Amino acid sequence: MTEPLVRIESVSKHFGIVQAVDQVSLQIDRGEFFALLGPSGCGKTTLMRLLAGFEAPDTGRIFIDGEDMKDVPPYRRPVNMMFQSYALFPHMSVARNIGFGLLQQGLPRAEIDTRVADLLRLVRLEGYGERRPDQLSGGQKQRVALARALAPRPKLLLLDEPLAALDRKLREETQFELMHVQRDLGIAFMVVTHDQDEAMAMAQRIALMRAGCIEQIGDARSIYEEPQTLFVAEFIGEINLFDANIVASDAGPRVIGVGPLQFSFAAPAGMPAGFAKVAVRPERMVMSHLRTACAAEGEGIIADHAWLGDISVWRVSMGDGRIVRVSRGNAEAGAVFSRGDRVFVGFDPASARVLAS
Amino acid sequence: MTGERASPQAEGRSARLISWAPLAWLLLFFALPFVIVLKISFSRQRDGQPPYEPVLDPSGGLSNLIDEARKFSLESYSSLLSDSLYLESYLSSILIAGAATILALLIAYPVAYAMARAPRRWQPLLVILAIAPFWTSFLIRIYAWTMILKDEGLLNHALMSVGIIAAPIQIYATHWAVLIGIVYSYLPFMILPIYNALEKQDRTLIEAALDLGATRLRAFFCVTLPLSLRGVIAGCLLVFIPAVGEFVIPDLLGSSDTLMIGRTLWDEFASARNWPGAAALAVVMLVLLVIPIGYYQRMQSAGDRP
Numbered sequence: 224m225t226e227p228l229v230r231i232e233s234v235s236k237h238f239g240i241v242q243a244v245d246q247v248s249l250q251i252d253r254g255e256f257f258a259l260l261g262p263s264g265c266g267k268t269t270l271m272r273l274l275a276g277f278e279a280p281d282t283g284r285i286f287i288d289g290e291d292m293k294d295v296p297p298y299r300r301p302v303n304m305m306f307q308s309y310a311l312f313p314h315m316s317v318a319r320n321i322g323f324g325l326l327q328q329g330l331p332r333a334e335i336d337t338r339v340a341d342l343l344r345l346v347r348l349e350g351y352g353e354r355r356p357d358q359l360s361g362g363q364k365q366r367v368a369l370a371r372a373l374a375p376r377p378k379l380l381l382l383d384e385p386l387a388a389l390d391r392k393l394r395e396e397t398q399f400e401l402m403h404v405q406r407d408l409g410i411a412f413m414v415v416t417h418d419q420d421e422a423m424a425m426a427q428r429i430a431l432m433r434a435g436c437i438e439q440i441g442d443a444r445s446i447y448e449e450p451q452t453l454f455v456a457e458f459i460g461e462i463n464l465f466d467a468n469i470v471a472s473d474a475g476p477r478v479i480g481v482g483p484l485q486f487s488f489a490a491p492a493g494m495p496a497g498f499a500k501v502a503v504r505p506e507r508m509v510m511s512h513l514r515t516a517c518a519a520e521g522e523g524i525i526a527d528h529a530w531l532g533d534i535s536v537w538r539v540s541m542g543d544g545r546i547v548r549v550s551r552g553n554a555e556a557g558a559v560f561s562r563g564d565r566v567f568v569g570f571d572p573a574s575a576r577v578l579a580s
Numbered sequence: 581m582t583g584e585r586a587s588p589q590a591e592g593r594s595a596r597l598i599s600w601a602p603l604a605w606l607l608l609f610f611a612l613p614f615v616i617v618l619k620i621s622f623s624r625q626r627d628g629q630p631p632y633e634p635v636l637d638p639s640g641g642l643s644n645l646i647d648e649a650r651k652f653s654l655e656s657y658s659s660l661l662s663d664s665l666y667l668e669s670y671l672s673s674i675l676i677a678g679a680a681t682i683l684a685l686l687i688a689y690p691v692a693y694a695m696a697r698a699p700r701r702w703q704p705l706l707v708i709l710a711i712a713p714f715w716t717s718f719l720i721r722i723y724a725w726t727m728i729l730k731d732e733g734l735l736n737h738a739l740m741s742v743g744i745i746a747a748p749i750q751i752y753a754t755h756w757a758v759l760i761g762i763v764y765s766y767l768p769f770m771i772l773p774i775y776n777a778l779e780k781q782d783r784t785l786i787e788a789a790l791d792l793g794a795t796r797l798r799a800f801f802c803v804t805l806p807l808s809l810r811g812v813i814a815g816c817l818l819v820f821i822p823a824v825g826e827f828v829i830p831d832l833l834g835s836s837d838t839l840m841i842g843r844t845l846w847d848e849f850a851s852a853r854n855w856p857g858a859a860a861l862a863v864v865m866l867v868l869l870v871i872p873i874g875y876y877q878r879m880q881s882a883g884d885r886p
Contacts (some may be wrong), residue, residue, distance in 0.1 A: 275787075277787055297787070297790040297791050303791055304787075306787070311788075312789075327793035337660040372791075374792075432716075
């Protein structure tokens with residue numbers, strides 16, 4: 224097995240009484256686009272600062288390219304960071320900002336100039352070399368920050384909320400630009416973000432963090448479709464959670480619905496008996512004016528309908544007042560549902576995740 | 581309806597009045613006295629009251645006034661050049677003030693740096709401590725220094741009791757005492773602008789520099805120092821300009837051969853009763869100091885450009 228680029232081994236870090244990072248282990252491969260996703264305060268920024276060397280772990284070890292990073296100061300790590308605020312040096316021109324890292328490496332002037340020119344071309348800022356940071360727009364600053372962080376040719380680039388300061392339109396464009404740059408240069412990227420769309424769009428693998436721990440690591444599809452914990456299921460996208468009991472029977476443990484939907488199906492292997500949640504994405508729900516053919520089904524009245532362009536969302540109020548969300552692509556054919564309709568909603572157990580609660 | 585509110589016109593008038601107030605202040609307390617000093621500098625010394633002529637008394641009629649005005653001369657300015665004492669006073673003032681400025685900068689920068697890096701909640705207290713000496717009279721604090729610096733003073737006692745020196749060294753009534761006095765007195769004026777510049781600095785800039793391969797020392801010289809330069813220059817001018825004209829400190833701590841322009845000026849004015857000469861000294865000093873002040877102004881406005 225080849226050595227991964229980054230190996231984090233049960234790293235912990237606390238500030239005062241706050242356990243910011245708690246026994247985290249993960250690996251990042253060479254050339255991988257990795258995302259640390261989580262709500263604010265989940266420890267993702269601390270983990271990134273541990274990688275950059277701005278913080279030292281209390282316990283655990285960090286290896287980058289096989290080398291133990293203990294006692295290696297930030298300026299000797301093969302890691303560069305793009306700061307959320309960009310942190311461009313206000314007293315230096317764009318070219319001197321980008322060349323700063325190269326100057327520290329002691330490269331000759333001529334080589335610095337060529338590489339800075341190459342980087343300006345890469346981020347499409349030719350002709351901006353002599354500008355000052357305060358003469359640039361937000362998007363341009365972001366690209367200067369990217370070029371500056373890429374200049375010393377790091378093995379790993381850390382990006383702290385790289386799109387947070389941009390407006391919506393620019394965000395999507397920049398997102399694809401980052402992906403192109405990453406693919407072209409083959410440098411491993413680690414993005415830290417609280418925005419699931421950003422993480423899912425860009426990253427090959429996502430680590431979802433909560434309260435200093437990693438809840439799940441996987442690609443966007445597996446995190447969305449196969450959440451392993453209730454937190455992951457609720458954090459990513461919209462989801463319906465149905466109460467259930469796991470009960471032993473002659474044919475093995477079964478999941479019995481206790482909420483507005485009636486269901487009973489074989490429990491996945493390894494589920495302990497007791498209380499559980501069944502999680503179903505709105506687009507996996509089946510809705511009909513007639514009885515559905517689903518193994519799990521209940522009856523309710525459509526309380527709200529929202530047409531969102533690409534999809535429609537219905538909120539169905541069940542007999543006990545609980546709300547079930549159902550969504551469907553507007554391009555799909557199907558019956559027309561309106562507010563006040565009495566409908567049956569259900570799901571196929573195969574499209575549900577049973578989660579311990 | 582709007583009975584209690586001033587009309588827009590009245591508000592405009594009061595706004596104009598407020599903008600005129602500082603100008604009126606400057607005219608009354610700076611421009612007018614300066615014109616008087618300027619006039620005296622072009623007068624001639626004489627025995628009597630006032631000790632210069634012409635006096636320009638309008639009661640003698642216009643022709644008398646014109647006769648009197650013929651007595652204006654550049655004599656006191658030419659004597660500034662002919663007597664080396666004045667030139668030496670200027671030079672020595674600039675040297676002492678310059679040395680004090682450099683010393684104050686070397687002491688103030690680390691202090692300001694430590695203040696700006698201290699925990700946020702401590703910073704207001706530290707600022708108050710930095711300006712705390714102002715709560716005692718300046719004169720009393722300089723007198724206190726004579727007690728410390730004298731041959732039998734605190735400093736010599738302390739140095740002798742720990743065995744660094746065997747006999748008292750003379751500090752009091754030397755250039756060194758003047759230098760110590762100036763540095764001590766003006767230190768807060770150096771600390772505060774530098775602290776202000778450092779405190780506003782975004783600390784992620786230092787992290788960015790470290791991240792890009794700069795050691796802590798290089799990050800300081802490439803980022804922290806250049807970004808605090810405005811505070812450094814402001815502090816240097818705030819110390820240098822008043823230090824050049826300092827009178828009390830060389831008078832109390834210096835020796836009779838500590839030449840500083842403030843003392844020379846006082847001697848001319850009070851002992852020699854040479855008002856025109858003293859006025860000419862003051863005018864030349866003002867002109868000399870306008871150069872750094874003008875530079876500072878230009879730098880300030882250049883820095884404010886977006």
